[in-house]
Amino acid sequence: MGDGAARARTDRPEWWRTCRTFAREVMEPQARALDEAAEFPFAVHERAAAEGLLTAPFPREVGGAGLTSEEFTDGVGELAAACAPMTWTMVFSRGALHPVLDDGTPEQRERFVTGLLRRGGYAALALTEPDNGSNLLAARTRAVRTDSGWLLNGAKCMTGNGTVAEVFVVLADTVVNARRRGLSFFAVPRDTPGVTVGENLAKTAFRCLPTPPVTFRDVPLEPVSLIGEVGDGEHLLGRLLATIRLGGAACGTGLVTALLRNAVGWVGERRVYPDERMDTLSHVQLTLGRLHVELSAARALLRDAARLADRGLPFGRESAMAKYYATDLAVRASNEILQLYGWRGIAADYGVEKRWRDARALTIYEGSSEIQLLTVFRELRRAVVRGEGV
Numbered sequence: 485m486g487d488g489a490a491r492a493r494t495d496r497p498e499w500w501r502t503c504r505t506f507a508r509e510v511m512e513p514q515a516r517a518l519d520e521a522a523e524f525p526f527a528v529h530e531r532a533a534a535e536g537l538l539t540a541p542f543p544r545e546v547g548g549a550g551l552t553s554e555e556f557t558d559g560v561g562e563l564a565a566a567c568a569p570m571t572w573t574m575v576f577s578r579g580a581l582h583p584v585l586d587d588g589t590p591e592q593r594e595r596f597v598t599g600l601l602r603r604g605g606y607a608a609l610a611l612t613e614p615d616n617g618s619n620l621l622a623a624r625t626r627a628v629r630t631d632s633g634w635l636l637n638g639a640k641c642m643t644g645n646g647t648v649a650e651v652f653v654v655l656a657d658t659v660v661n662a663r664r665r666g667l668s669f670f671a672v673p674r675d676t677p678g679v680t681v682g683e684n685l686a687k688t689a690f691r692c693l694p695t696p697p698v699t700f701r702d703v704p705l706e707p708v709s710l711i712g713e714v715g716d717g718e719h720l721l722g723r724l725l726a727t728i729r730l731g732g733a734a735c736g737t738g739l740v741t742a743l744l745r746n747a748v749g750w751v752g753e754r755r756v757y758p759d760e761r762m763d764t765l766s767h768v769q770l771t772l773g774r775l776h777v778e779l780s781a782a783r784a785l786l787r788d789a790a791r792l793a794d795r796g797l798p799f800g801r802e803s804a805m806a807k808y809y810a811t812d813l814a815v816r817a818s819n820e821i822l823q824l825y826g827w828r829g830i831a832a833d834y835g836v837e838k839r840w841r842d843a844r845a846l847t848i849y850e851g852s853s854e855i856q857l858l859t860v861f862r863e864l865r866r867a868v869v870r871g872e873g874v
């Protein structure tokens with residue numbers, strides 16, 4: 485797996501090698517303690533910043549390394565093998581700022597991205613609301629046009645990196661006048677009056693990722709906060725979700741890679757009834773062999789989606805497929821591998837139970853598995869109606 489892949493892909497960029505080393509030497513040793521303490525990985529981020537890992541995913545124009553989607557997801561997979569939630573805390577500002585990077589003006593990019601990267605700051609994506617999780621188009625957070633810009637009111641929840649973010653990228657129902665409204669994205673600086681970040685949510689998975697609620701009460705926004713035109717939100721949301729789901733899929737493949745690598749070592753050592761090494765048992769061989777096939781399929785789906793994105797072609801369906809398959813596999817693989825470890829599977833020391841818990845979150849965030857399948861079905865139906873290949 486990992487080592488074989490390294491030999492086979494010597495053309496992989498510096499970013500991938502840096503991720504691999506960083507994951508093994510810095511992240512892996514910290515993962516358990518940070519999970520137990522439910523603590524944001526500040527010290528890990530400091531070292532990641534020194535290696536350029538926090539800025540690398542951004543385009544060159546704003547100070548990043550200009551990675552392709554394929555390179556980016558390759559590296560994310562390596563990081564996520566050590567710890568998926570820590571990876572998320574490190575790379576998600578790139579996801580959150582996607583609308584600004586894609587459709588922002590030069591002034592917005594300078595103000596909300598370049599400046600933020602120079603300061604080593606974070607951005608958070610505020611889509612989910614207490615009453616609207618899967619149905620993001622029903623956002624109730626509302627921005628109303630005023631003489632000087634916009635007035636924002638509403639409540640978001642599960643805002644990843646919310647406790648540390650200095651900019652929130654917010655999806656809101658936008659009202660210009662009685663005839664003109666639509667969904668729009670706004671970049672909202674945290675220090676704007678009326679922005680309140682609540683307490684981090686206690687949860688069983690992704691514990692080092694803070695996900696607090698954020699409320700906006702009569703928040704005055706300058707015109708520069710609106711990204712794109714009023715009503716562009718739905719279109720930007722589609723592209724944003726397609727993009728961040730590549731990262732979610734990479735977290736899934738990374739998590740399964742680590743489980744499988746460790747499991748092969750474990751079953752090679754453990755002896756079980758009547759006195760056999762576990763890796764001589766056919767059900768163990770069949771389980772791990774099948775999971776490796778499935779992991780390869782998950783990687784192939786992800787690579788296809790990332791390559792389409794890199795060629796500027798539509799990739800929403802492929803990214804939904806990749807996210808669905810990789811994260812569903814992460815849940816199944818962690819469950820099956822946990823069983824192979826016996827009691828050690830649920831003990832903190834053996835690196836299985838944390839991944840089993842984290843895998844559960846992967847099928848919920850960035851749109852649940854059901855939403856991925858609905859996206860795939862919509863695209864399938866469209867292709868059939870148009871007489872395109874399926």
Ligand SMILES: Cc1cc2nc3c(=O)[nH]c(=O)nc-3n(C[C@H](O)[C@H](O)[C@H](O)COP(=O)(O)OP(=O)(O)OC[C@H]3O[C@@H](n4cnc5c(N)ncnc54)[C@H](O)[C@@H]3O)c2cc1C
Pocket residue numbers: 608609610611612613616617618619641642643644645689690693695845848849850851852853854855
């Ligand atoms: C670790 C983590 C980090 C997150 N980070 C962020 C973040 O940074 N920013 C942010 O905005 N949000 C974030 N979220 C929230 C996440 O995006 C939502 O949880 C997700 O979109 C699902 O919404 P919901 O939980 O409200 O579920 P609901 O929408 O209430 O759905 C409940 C269940 O019903 C199913 N369901 C819903 N509609 C249908 C349907 N039509 N057909 C079949 N089944 C359906 C869903 O699949 C789900 O299983 C995060 C979540 C997690 C777990």
